[in-house]
Amino acid sequence: MELKKIYTGLNAQEVAENRKKYGENLLTPPAQTPLWKRFITKFKDPLIIILLVAGVLSIAISFYEYHGLHEGTEVFFEPVGIFIAILLATGMAFFFEEKANRAFAILNQVDDDEPVEVIRDGNPKKIAKRDIVVDDIVLLNTGAEAPADGKLLEAISLHIDESTLTGEPICHKSTHEEDFDKDATFPSDYVLRGTKVMEGHGVFRVEKVGDNTENGKVFVASQIDNSVKTPLTEQLERLGNLITWSSYTIAVIILIARIAMFFLSYDFTWVHFLQYLLDSIMICVTLIVVAVPEGLPMAVTLSLAYSMRRMLKTNNLVRKMHACETMGATTVICTDKTGTLTQNQMRVYKIEVDCSSEEHKALAKEGIAVNSTASLDLSDAQHPTVLGNPTEGALLLWLHEKGYDYRQLRADVEIIDELPFSTERKCMGTLVRSGLLPGKTILYVKGATDIIRYYCSDIMGNRSWDDITAQLLKWQNQAMRTLGFAYMIIPDSSEFKLHEGVISQILDSIKDGNNGLTFQGIVAIADPVRKEVPDAVRECLDAGIDVKIVTGDTPGTAKEIGRQVGIWTEKDCDRCVITGPEFEALSDKELSERVNSLKIIARARPMDKKRLVEALQAKHHVVAVTGDGTNDAPALKAAHVGLSMGDGTSVAKEASDITIIDNSFSSIGRAVMWGRSLYQNIQRFILFQMTVNVAACLIVLVGALLGTQSPLTVTQMLWVNLIMDTFAAMALASLPPSEAVMQNKPHDRKEFIINPSMSRQIIGVGGLFFILLLGLLYMLEYAPINSMTDLLTWYPTGPRELTNHELSIFFTVFVMLQFWNMFNARAFATGKSTFHFKGCKGFGIIVLVIFIGQIIIVQFGGKMFNVTPLCLTDWIAIIVVTSLVLWVGELLRLINRK
Structure with missing residues (x-):
């Protein structure tokens, strides 16, 4: 190119001095967390911590039973089962997230060896981008990328694409003050690292390199981990606290009651008292272990993993598991304009x-x-x-x-x-x-x-x-x-x-x-609006999600795009629109007062979007952010869910939780639908699991107070846990999403995951199961029962030992009550019959495995499971009687629908 002025540039000594003084033109890469540390973080989950405590206590019980009571090695099945559950839950979460990270192949954000044309010692020469230093004279030609930030010395018909920093694809650059755009996001005589020359040519003097550039500042800011708690994390913490304190309270009540009973029933001796106290403590610890839902972390992990895999088919590549559910709790989406709402092609x-x-x-x-x-x-x-x-x-x-x-x-x-x-x-x-x-x-x-x-x-x-x-x-x-x-x-x-x-x-x-x-x-x-965007935006608005546009474009353009997609209406006032400089001038108090009403931020700078996200979070919103440029990275990182675009910059992808592969806003609506459905699936499992726990805990409680042993052996409880935890988790986690959830408003993140309807069912159904099982246990203990038909002519003969056949009946009735209740849990919050099996092939298969597995264990389990085979008449009677749980549930659902 022909230069109007003669430039000499830096000499070798000046280059060395400036590199030492101002640093190299390299972006500091984010620190990589070691693999083992990433695995350890999975154990920070509140329910996993409870399980670890329960596992340690269970080991203590098992050693006491093995050495003190001289029982068999089967007493160690329970702690082994708990630790298997822990490893499965943490291992699966770790595996799926690491797999997503590998699939999330992030390209290096800059090619540091890319050649750049500069003038040094009076001669034009090409050097690697990494070798640029402050005060270098850089030549820019069409198609070139600015290697650093600097002030223009010459600009001939120079137009630069600043979309990666501002969202504005074409910015006219000039060295003549009369041509400056006063509304431009960055000065008209300034070029920025990572922006591309679309037309014309120019010369600029480097003023900032590496992390000090605007690109570098954004990149560094995007590495800040705000450790924002997701709604699911908060809910599981609350649930964990409820389970912990409830089980502790019941355990203390049992301990106090049993001590009181000892003093009322026995001649006091310290030896007998210490033995009795130790037994009582072990019963309390057993109750705590029984109360902990080992399968809940598994259910959450399975639900999230299943959603991750299926969401990929809807063009959502999920990198962080909890982002699946958090999308369902989203109340605000802050979206950029270019490439997300529009096609990014004039x-x-x-x-x-x-x-x-x-x-x-x-x-x-x-x-x-x-x-x-x-x-x-x-x-x-x-x-x-x-x-x-x-x-x-x-x-x-x-x-x-x-x-x-x-x-x-x-x-x-x-x-x-x-x-x-x-x-x-x-x-x-x-x-x-x-x-x-x-x-x-x-x-x-x-x-x-x-x-x-x-x-x-x-x-x-x-x-x-x-x-x-x-x-x-x-x-x-x-x-x-x-x-x-x-x-x-x-x-x-x-x-x-x-x-x-x-x-x-x-x-x-x-x-x-x-x-x-x-x-x-x-x-x-x-730049036309994507065809699917208006309907997708309407779907989000109807679902109670507010949508805000944050763009580097002009207010007029942003308002028109907002009008076309349905965000901006004639009812909206001018206070709903603000420019970047005006936004920056707002105090924190003023922003807090206006943030809910803001719909469009035009001429936004990179940190404006991040500040908006933080202001919304302070208002207790669950915030999702979309972005494809380097400028979006800080906001993507700060948000509860960061959504990068498939063709966005690698810096934006690195900072995000989910990548929208097809760049379509409609895919965001699909992610919300999956998130809400996933939350309901987790609620269904909690409903099912807690109902089982209420019945089991009450049986242990009454048994402890009455001085009787549990009618269920350790191996039987292990099978029950396998059904109620692992299999039930798989069955309920694999339920398909429902479009009906998009007609609801986002659930309040402060609202407990166990809502009033669930509480009534857990207490009511769990209590009913306990009464039925306690009544059955009484009938089995006070009269000989050789078949289910004997219950019709039952007559009490007094306390007696329970036979293996009677225990097999009790065990099977207990399992089948929970089996049919799984169908009721599946139908929770759907408004449909539980026999609506469309898209539920996985549920049907798992239910069949549970049913066949129960038959095999009872018929062939023998001494290992302390059971004897039941005759066909017994099986038919148990299945028919326990199925009333399902039919009553169906009747109630039918009444509610009508």
Whole structure:
């Protein structure tokens, strides 16, 4: 490139001094947590901690029973089962998250070895980007990426894409103060690391490198872990505390009651008292172990893992498990505009150019093709991409869609002169010997209509300037970019010599529209809203989720996009829109008062979005953030859920929890649906598990107070735990999502995960099961029962030993009550019958495995499970009687529906 000034740049000594003083042009990579530490963090879950305590206590009980009571090795099954549950829950969570991280192959955010053209010792030379230092003189050409931040020394028709930092794709840069854009996010004479030259060229002096650049600041900020607790984490902590203190309270009551009973029933001796006290403590510890739902962490992990896998099919690549559920609790989505709501590709909205004759049509398509600095990458003919200025590229895309090959149109002309676009003229021109109109020399001009009109003496199509101005104003009010087209056929007898620089002479010679150009028409160009976005936004709004736009674009453009997608309505006032500088000027108190009503932040800077997220979180909102640029990384990291776009920068992906692979806002709605459904699945498992626990704990409690032994052996309890924990977790976690959840409002994060309806069912059904089981136990103990039919003629004969056959009946009835109740738990909060099996193949298979497994254990378990086979009559009677749990539940659901 030709330089208007002579620059010497730095010498070798100055380079070394500046590198030592200001540092290298490298971004500090985030510290990597060792693999073992990442695994240890899985044990911080409150329920896992409770399980660990329960496991240690269970080991103590087992050693006491093995050495003190001389029981068999089967007493160690319970602690082994607990620790298996712990390892499965933590191991699965760790495995799926690490697998997602590997799938989340993040490319290096910068290519530090990329060559950059600089001037050193008075000579242009290329060096690696990493070697740039403060005060280096850097040359910028079209397509180059700025390697650091600095102030422009020269700018010739320079347009830079700052979308990775501001969301604004095209920013005009200049060294002339009169051309500065006062509303621009960053100064017009300043370039930023990571931004790309779309058009023109320039020279700048480096002022900041590495972490000190705007790009670097954003990258460092994105590494800050705010340790924001997710709604699910908070709910599980509350549930863990409830279980812990409830079991402790009951255990203390048992201990006090048994001590009181000892003093009332026995002759006091210290030896007997200590033995009795030790037994009582072991009963209390057993109750605590029974009360802990070993399967809950497993259920949560399975639900999250299942959702992670299935959400990938809806174009949501989940990197962090809890992000699945948190999406369901989201109350606010802060979204960027470009690439998320819009297509991030300028397109012709409408073109009004006179093509009433073949000549006019030829003039229109040839003018668009040749009077342009852009080009198209047609390697994928179905989805061409623009190279160069996006606005000019939009016109070429329009030509391509109409079936015209702009390359052939360019090849057929002879270019005599070109006049590049400048802020002074606000238009550009190309003088050619036409290929479509042989023998004619034509000047094509394109630019701001209000400028071009003064060069025109005629309008094609018999339109008036008033009509044209009215149409332009309508488009501009819709935040569209507008251009005008004009041409002039240069006669052979022209006074101008056709050589380089003649276009300027021709335009300068035109006075007051005499002998001027012919105006062809106008075009509106916009970054169109994605087709699916309005419906997707409406779905989120109907689901009670507020949507806010945060963009680096102008307020007018942001409001128009907000109107098109349904975020901005005529009822909204100007206080709902704010610019970045105005937002920054707000005090924390003022922001707190306005944050809920804000709908659009325009001209936003990177840290504005993060501050908005934090202000919303302070208002107890669950915040999701979408973003694809480096500028979005701090907000993505600070949010409860960060949603990066599939074609976004690697810095944004690194900071996010979920990547929307197809960049579609509708995929966000699918993520919300999955999150809400997942939360309901976890509630269903808690409902089921806690009902079992209430019945089991009450049996242990009454048995402890009455001085009787548990009717269920350790191995039987191990099978019950396997059914009620692992299998039930798998069955209820695999239930498919329901679109009906999108008709509800987000659940309040302060609302306990066990809602009043669940509490009633847990206490009511659990208490009912306890009464039924206690009654059955009484009947079995006070009369010989050889088959289920004996219960019909039952007559008490007094206390006696329970036979293995009677214990087998009790064991099977206990399991089958829980078995049928699993169907009731499945139907919870669906408003449907439990026999609605669409998409529930996994549930059906697991239910069948549980049923067949129970039959095998009772029929063939023998001494290991302390059971004897039951006859067919007993099985039929147990199944029919216990199934009343399901039929009563169905009847109640039918009544509720009607």
